[in-house]
Amino acid sequence: MAAPRHGAFHPLTVAAVDRLTDDSVALTLRVPEELREEYRHAPGQHLTLRRTAPEGGAEVRRTYSICSPAPSADGPGPAWLRVGVRLVEGGEFSTFAHKEIVAGDVLDVMVPAGRFVLDPAAAPASGHYAAIVGGSGITPVLSIAASLLAARPDARFCLVRSDRTAASTMFLEEVADLKDRYPARFQLVTVLSREEQESGLPSGRLDEERLAALLPALLPVTEVTGWFLCGPYGLVQGAERTLGSLGVARTRVHEEIFHVEDTPPTVRADAGTAPAHGRVTARLDGRSGTWPVQDGESLLDAVLRNRADAPYACKGGVCGTCRAFVVSGEVRMERNFALEAEETDAGFVLACQSHPVTEEVEIDFDR
Ligand code: FES
Numbered sequence: 039m040a041a042p043r044h045g046a047f048h049p050l051t052v053a054a055v056d057r058l059t060d061d062s063v064a065l066t067l068r069v070p071e072e073l074r075e076e077y078r079h080a081p082g083q084h085l086t087l088r089r090t091a092p093e094g095g096a097e098v099r100r101t102y103s104i105c106s107p108a109p110s111a112d113g114p115g116p117a118w119l120r121v122g123v124r125l126v127e128g129g130e131f132s133t134f135a136h137k138e139i140v141a142g143d144v145l146d147v148m149v150p151a152g153r154f155v156l157d158p159a160a161a162p163a164s165g166h167y168a169a170i171v172g173g174s175g176i177t178p179v180l181s182i183a184a185s186l187l188a189a190r191p192d193a194r195f196c197l198v199r200s201d202r203t204a205a206s207t208m209f210l211e212e213v214a215d216l217k218d219r220y221p222a223r224f225q226l227v228t229v230l231s232r233e234e235q236e237s238g239l240p241s242g243r244l245d246e247e248r249l250a251a252l253l254p255a256l257l258p259v260t261e262v263t264g265w266f267l268c269g270p271y272g273l274v275q276g277a278e279r280t281l282g283s284l285g286v287a288r289t290r291v292h293e294e295i296f297h298v299e300d301t302p303p304t305v306r307a308d309a310g311t312a313p314a315h316g317r318v319t320a321r322l323d324g325r326s327g328t329w330p331v332q333d334g335e336s337l338l339d340a341v342l343r344n345r346a347d348a349p350y351a352c353k354g355g356v357c358g359t360c361r362a363f364v365v366s367g368e369v370r371m372e373r374n375f376a377l378e379a380e381e382t383d384a385g386f387v388l389a390c391q392s393h394p395v396t397e398e399v400e401i402d403f404d405r
Contacts (some may be wrong), residue, residue, distance in 0.1 A: 045349025
């Protein structure tokens with residue numbers, strides 16, 4: 039069977055639109071039998087949805103994490119996929135999803151992507167995992183926790199989640215189901231920032247001070263097999279610093295950031311010289327081409343002018359869909375909220391944020 043095409047889109051029918059909270063919905067997408075291998079996903083991956091606005095408007099792409107459990111490696115690919123969509127103020131796609139999408143609609147959906155994943159088959163049989171999530175950051179972690187606990191009968195998972203109020207908390211029922219199904223192996227702590235909870239549960243912000251006090255009381259932090267941090271930039275950065283101060287090795291921490299402001303306080307990116315123009319050679323789905331890069335243009339935009347199938351979603355350095363390997367030459371990245379240090383050390387970059395430093399640059403989207 040041919041390998042699924044990197045970044046390919048297919049039309050999928052919406053099977054259901056479920057309202058989760060006042061400002062979030064879950065979309066269930068039906069996967070036809072002939073596409074099930076293409077949509078086989080690892081727990082934690084996301085889908086990019088694409089919409090071309092009516093009357094010739096610009097194309098909009100948005101990335102949403104899959105919340106449904108992943109199929110087992112030896113079974114068939116998924117017959118359906120579910121993603122969570124939280125309404126973002128002024129957000130074009132999320133407003134469309136909330137106001138217009140109904141069951142029976144057909145959406146353009148990219149095959150699953152993303153490296154914020156936990157492969158249950160590769161996890162130790164009695165692995166102990168933990169996640170710290172804020173708001174819609176629960177979405178990929180729900181898939182990770184459910185897939186792990188189902189596949190590994192001795193594994194444990196601790197979820198620390200924060201939201202504004204109980205009414206604004208996504209996937210309350212699904213998380214409660216995990217608690218019911220795995221009472222001895224699934225541990226849950228919920229912190230609400232704008233609500234006094236009953237029965238002495240924590241309230242207030244899940245900041246570094248609170249995490250530093252909370253985590254050691256919950257579990258042996260340095261013995262946790264893997265930490266998954268997902269949510270807004272500030273929460274993820276604060277949790278990463280806290281884990282570091284508690285002695286957790288950075289290699290055990292996985293991060294996915296939602297919603298980066300235009301001018302974030304710190305940027306995980308290469309230092310470098312001012313971007314130059316040059317030429318880029320890019321390999322994509324086994325075919326290569328060489329094209330000019332105009333002044334100030336990203337490598338992705340230069341490739342897209344010639345290969346409309348180049349993979350991307352956010353163009354903001356957040357989703358990681360445009361990851362490419364630098365085969366030769368040197369590039370400078372503007373900002374990077376998607377790649378781990380091991381990936382950049384190994385030579386991967388975000389094409390949407392990369393500009394040539396050398397006259398000739400060769401990148402490979404297929405690695
Ligand atoms: S397209 Fe999202 S990081 Fe480049």
